[in-house]
Amino acid sequence: MLNPYENAAPLAVRQKIRAGEITGQTSGMCLGYAQANLAVLPKDLAYDFLLFTQRNPKPCPILEVSDVGDPCLHKIAKDCNIATDIPKYRVYEKGVMVGEYTDVTKFWRDDLVAFLIGCSFSFEAELLESGVTVRHIEEGKNVPMYLTNIPCEPAGVFSGNMVVSMRPLPNDQIVKAINITASMPRVHGTPVHIGDPEAIGIHDLSHPDFGEAVTIRPGETPVFWACGVTPQSIVMNSKPDFCITHAPGHMLITDVKNADLKF
Amino acid sequence: MLNPYENAAPLAVRQKIRAGEITGQTSGMCLGYAQANLAVLPKDLAYDFLLFTQRNPKPCPILEVSDVGDPCLHKIAKDCNIATDIPKYRVYEKGVMVGEYTDVTKFWRDDLVAFLIGCSFSFEAELLESGVTVRHIEEGKNVPMYLTNIPCEPAGVFSGNMVVSMRPLPNDQIVKAINITASMPRVHGTPVHIGDPEAIGIHDLSHPDFGEAVTIRPGETPVFWACGVTPQSIVMNSKPDFCITHAPGHMLITDVKNADLKF
Numbered sequence: 001m002l003n004p005y006e007n008a009a010p011l012a013v014r015q016k017i018r019a020g021e022i023t024g025q026t027s028g029m030c031l032g033y034a035q036a037n038l039a040v041l042p043k044d045l046a047y048d049f050l051l052f053t054q055r056n057p058k059p060c061p062i063l064e065v066s067d068v069g070d071p072c073l074h075k076i077a078k079d080c081n082i083a084t085d086i087p088k089y090r091v092y093e094k095g096v097m098v099g100e101y102t103d104v105t106k107f108w109r110d111d112l113v114a115f116l117i118g119c120s121f122s123f124e125a126e127l128l129e130s131g132v133t134v135r136h137i138e139e140g141k142n143v144p145m146y147l148t149n150i151p152c153e154p155a156g157v158f159s160g161n162m163v164v165s166m167r168p169l170p171n172d173q174i175v176k177a178i179n180i181t182a183s184m185p186r187v188h189g190t191p192v193h194i195g196d197p198e199a200i201g202i203h204d205l206s207h208p209d210f211g212e213a214v215t216i217r218p219g220e221t222p223v224f225w226a227c228g229v230t231p232q233s234i235v236m237n238s239k240p241d242f243c244i245t246h247a248p249g250h251m252l253i254t255d256v257k258n259a260d261l262k263f
Numbered sequence: 264m265l266n267p268y269e270n271a272a273p274l275a276v277r278q279k280i281r282a283g284e285i286t287g288q289t290s291g292m293c294l295g296y297a298q299a300n301l302a303v304l305p306k307d308l309a310y311d312f313l314l315f316t317q318r319n320p321k322p323c324p325i326l327e328v329s330d331v332g333d334p335c336l337h338k339i340a341k342d343c344n345i346a347t348d349i350p351k352y353r354v355y356e357k358g359v360m361v362g363e364y365t366d367v368t369k370f371w372r373d374d375l376v377a378f379l380i381g382c383s384f385s386f387e388a389e390l391l392e393s394g395v396t397v398r399h400i401e402e403g404k405n406v407p408m409y410l411t412n413i414p415c416e417p418a419g420v421f422s423g424n425m426v427v428s429m430r431p432l433p434n435d436q437i438v439k440a441i442n443i444t445a446s447m448p449r450v451h452g453t454p455v456h457i458g459d460p461e462a463i464g465i466h467d468l469s470h471p472d473f474g475e476a477v478t479i480r481p482g483e484t485p486v487f488w489a490c491g492v493t494p495q496s497i498v499m500n501s502k503p504d505f506c507i508t509h510a511p512g513h514m515l516i517t518d519v520k521n522a523d524l525k526f
């Protein structure tokens with residue numbers, strides 16, 4: 001899969017995104033650099049959400065939280081305006097999507113807080129580097145994701161079950177995959193479950209709740225990781241008055257190398 | 264150092280503390296179980312403090328945050344009232360200590376939030392178990408702690424420099440100590456500095472800012488870990504209207520085994 005921006009520098013790509021020259025998905029861009037999920041909430045919900053992420057670090061690994069009202073990031077990306085530097089956003093009112101935009105400057109308010117959340121792209125790059133199978137990439141699909149019966153720890157107005165992503169692994173690669181992801185707690189960390197899908201409330205692997213089903217071959221076991229779709233799902237359940245997220249697959253490309261997310 | 268409660272169950276000891284039968288330091292009690300630092304703040308400061316801990320996980324590793332107004336913990340200790348189950352508390356108004364108490368029920372308010380923060384006792388137990396030298400325990404002293412020139416990431420009203428604890432290690436034990444503490448990110452994790460104290464703004468190891476100086480022998484190197492005194496020091500700098508902490512050495516004994524704080 002050739003991407004014209006696969007070897008580009010993150011800042012250069014963010015500038016093209018800000019200028020409206022890139023509006024598509026970010027998968028495959030700036031290889032080696034972490035990409036991040038976005039959730040923007042008003043301050044009056046930010047405490048509950050921050051506490052939710054603290055209580056549920058596996059599905060909600062925070063990479064950066066902006067200062068109240070400030071659209072600029074200071075840690076994971078420099079010269080970065082979070083209202084312009086993502087290719088596509090979704091704006092929600094009372095839990096209902098009211099539109100998709102390539103720039104949300106006109107929606108920005110003095111009481112907004114941006115949460116940047118780690119993404120499984122980062123650990124997948126490390127798995128591939130170590131020769132571990134990543135089936136949905138092999139098959140050119142979006143990773144299959146499932147709603148489970150695993151309850152998240154509630155916090156204030158936020159509660160609900162965990163969403164997981166699934167990657168089938170040859171049995172002799174499972175330990176290696178656990179060790180690699182164990183070293184990356186800031187991007188979901190170790191699997192939450194290995195094997196029987198029923199044990200976590202998943203009845204049919206061929207019908208994922210999000211993404212696409214992938215082939216599971218003989219001698220392979222499904223391995224489940226906490227998924228960054230969880231916080232979006234939880235936020236939408238609570239029907240906040242106002243919320244901005246990235247559009248699926250349209251992530252923030254950060255200046256942080258995946259390798260720097262180890263410990 | 265024999266302690267009559269070294270093999271007691273945490274709940275049994277917390278009940279004696281609640282009943283006022285134990286009012287002393289908790290060091291050496293319930294061996295194998297994690298102990299936690301306490302900071303209680305009004306809700307209007309809790310967001311900034313929670314964000315501060317998120318931005319500074321090494322000095323401020325959160326084990327649990329209570330629900331607003333609820334003095335009960337639900338995760339790291341069962342049947343636990345945080346206003347009664349610590350042997351000694353300090354109450355502060357506008358940054359000034361107004362008293363020490365063995366029970367703070369009468370000070371509890373509907374807007375208070377309790378933060379329980381991991382403690383180096385947990386990783387010291389693992390170091391000892393693995394044969395790594397812990398000098399201040401050998402010498403029967405409190406660990407030496409130093410204010411550094413390492414700035415914490417500020418969050419809202421909270422800012423300041425990091426406090427570190429120092430343990431001198433024989434040079435052939437340093438790598439082992441790093442690996443052991445790397446596996447315990449919820450109790451300060453890896454060292455923040457190894458070697459030259461001047462490099463982090465410490466001019467005289469024989470005069471710690473808190474705790475007591477320890478012997479550094481030939482062939483040993485000082486190793487510095489982020490210290491749980493940091494959040495207390497930061498909170499006091501901001502002179503909050505109201506705050507409760509544990510008294511030094513008088514910690515919450517949790518139901519969580521140190522071994523369970525690995526990843």
